[in-house]
Amino acid sequence: MTIAKRFVTPLLFAAAIAAAHFGLWAATNGTLELIDAPPLVRGFAYSGYQLDQSPLDKKYPSSAELMRDLRMLHNYTNRIRTYGSLELAEIPALASRLGMKVTAGAWLQGNDGDNRREIAALETQVATYPQIERVIIGNEALLRADLTVEQMIGYLDEVRENVNVPVSTAEPWHVWLKNPELVRHVDFITVHLLPYHEGVPADKAVDYAFQRYQELMEKYPRKKIVIGEIGWPSEGPAIGAAVASKVNQAQFVREFLAKSAYQNYDYYLMEAIDQPWKVKVEGWAGAYWGMFDGKRQMKYSLQGAVPTDTRWLIKASWATFLGFLPIIFIAYRFRHWGLGGRLSMAILLQACITTLVIAYNLPSDYYYSLRDFIVLIGLIVGMALTSAVLMIYGVEFSEVMFKGGWLRAFKRAKPLPADQEKFVSVHLACYNEPPEMVIATIESLGKLDYTNFEVIVVDNNTKDESKWKPVEAYMANMPDNFKFFHLPQWPGFKAGALNFALQQTDPRTEVIGVVDADYVVTPDWLGALVPHFSEEKVAVVQAPQAHREWENNFFRRMSNWEFEGFFRIGMHHRHERNALIQHGTMTLVRHQALVDVGGWSEWCICEDTELGLRLLEEQYELRYIDETFGRGLTPSDFNALKSQRFRWAFGAMQILKRHMPKLLGSSTLNFGQRYHFLTGWFGWLGDALQLVFTLSSIGWTMAMLAFPKSFSLPVPIMLTPILCFLVVKGALGPVLYRKTMKECKWMDIFGASLASLGLSHAIARGIIAGLVQKRGVFKTTAKGKGTGKRSLITPIREEILLLLALIVAAAAMIYSRGIENADAQLWVTMLALQSLPYLSTVACQILAQMPDRKDKAAPPAEALPAN
Structure with missing residues (x-):
């Protein structure tokens, strides 16, 4: 039964999560029933560039590649539309061999010389290939403002005189409505109906396109209308209510083909095959208008149900597989937690892994350039780091919410008789502090209900005599076990002052106590905590920081309760695995252990936390007693609070960099200690x-x-x-x-x-x-009330x-x-x-x-x- 609980139960737990996860994929990636469309298309707009080719880079398809495309398209249509006459000039000849009709185009832009060459090539093709049934001079040249209406009319009239097939130009519906004079110079109207660009939702887009077509018919009843482009992209940015997706593309195309099957519509579906190169000239959606993708695979069927994601099975399988073993570890490692704790961690982990798997598979769904890959890698790294932070938050949340109680929850000890008390040396380092605040701290130390102790006050580097002289005078009236030192110039910041105090410590000292200059301690502080040092492996006994004089000011209330979160939640979470963050006040340290590890580190501006880690590396125990034995002042203003948190964050990174070899490599630290010191600052x-x-x-x-x-x-x-x-x-x-x-x-x-x-x-x-x-x-934090505006x-x-x-x-x-x-x-x-x-x-x-x-x-x- 024990073996079943320890091994079989985690396996069943992980299997249940895997089944639920896979089932969710299946439930959200089913097929959609759409209207069936006839298997024939009246015409395709066709550009023959292959997946890695682009006219912008002067990389063109071969005749063999173009013929393969045309043979494929011939299964669905007998008509194609092209856009240029100079590039891919062999298309009319290849199409003629298959008996396909061609609407040939001449690409016009702002350069008259280039336009003349395009038109001349087109006229030659018309004279050579009888399969060319009509021509289109220019494609959205007026929309792009490459040409004026007058210039376009000149080109149209010239071509109409030189060829014996119908002539037109291609523009969106609103350009034709706006320019009725243009209609008089074409043999037919070539209109582009692309509701996606107008923000029309996919389920209303076909009817919208027919409405625009009807509007043109009513405006120009004697002109034949050819729909030069009509379609929907499978990927791209949302434009208003228009969402680009494979399902919406299939819905639009199938609905259009079905509704136009028995009507006399002359159209070219936009477009035959995806053209990835168009991203650079048309934006993200430009690459995804094809019925076939860049690999010449059909993106959707014209009959039957359409899947929302054709690759969901691969993604779901990988996400489930990658999450299975870590979830077994969660179920086993945290088996003593409540079910809610394990479940919340497992769900969060599976969600993070699934997100990363989907991101990793994006290149299979999109045409990525080198720049896109670089950006994607950066984003995936960022996503992985963010997911790691979320998981660390999740571990703390699950333990606090569902564990049911702390295993290492030490309480105050019973005070020892005076003749058994350990000698304590209390150190107080101050720099440029208000003397009345420091004196209040010293006064509280004088009221300690403890016999064998001394107090060493070290003021270092304070230039203003009005700050340290009153403290010196007050100390002169204290008992002999209270000592004061003023160090005009001393290196090492607070750590340097504490190391100096360590040199002045009474030889009888077994425990070092440290308090900040703004703390008022309770008389029972030493009596309640020092007995814990009776156990030789205990090197630190820590009480929480707490505050006073915050109740009647909202900012100080905020500061107080923001601090409380760490001491009431985070410290317990770390203490559970003997991975305590030692903070620099209300702390007691075994004297010999402190000396053995080399004292306080003067290279680090968070010398307290760094010392705690060194003691853990020496296999000492650090204890936390969550009871208030002293209260200090909150930072005086928000700038002081920011400065304090900046220092803590800076010092945390100093510690990580210095101790990384031991945290990752060979050391005596256990798994829990490594985890907390590697991840404990991940929130920051x-x-x-x-x-x-x-x-x-x-x-x-x-x-x-x-x-x-x-x-x-x-x-x-x-x-x-x-x-x-x-x-x-x-x-x-x-x-x-x-x-x-x-x-x-x-x-x-x-x-x-x-x-x-x-x-x-x-x-x-x-x-x-x-x-x-x-x-x-090291910058001290101004405490108490602000000194002014x-x-x-x-x-x-x-x-x-x-x-x-x-x-x-x-x-x-x-x-x-x-x-x-x-x-x-x-x-x-x-x-x-x-x-x-x-x-x-x-x-x-x-x-x-x-x-x-x-x-x-x-x-x-x-x-x-x-x-």
């Missing part, structure tokens, strides 16, 4: 990744607006991980807060979420700076500029593509979500300027609720 890496995505989105929007044919909206699946990351980041936090902190009201949850989002840019800058720079500068704009100018850029990009996209364009709506939604961190920054900065409420006083520190 996600912020850096989002900054990259934001800058890329702004740049891509500018490129799409400036060069719409070269840059198009990404395939929606590529945006999914970015959107999910933004949504998940915003949603998981409030859920976990409600689960773990019942006393945190919804308004406080909103404030904490606002502060977290508002810090994203500062964190992203810290991560990027930490990755590219070797050394950082500061500039509202200066501290957040980067965020404001990015916010304005996103707003302008979104507005320009809506203006350019239209409010009804589905792809544009998705893109603007992404831009809007990307703007939330910058909107939050502005909100945080405004809230930080607000004064304290005067309606009620804050309770004293000792009356504040403990965790």
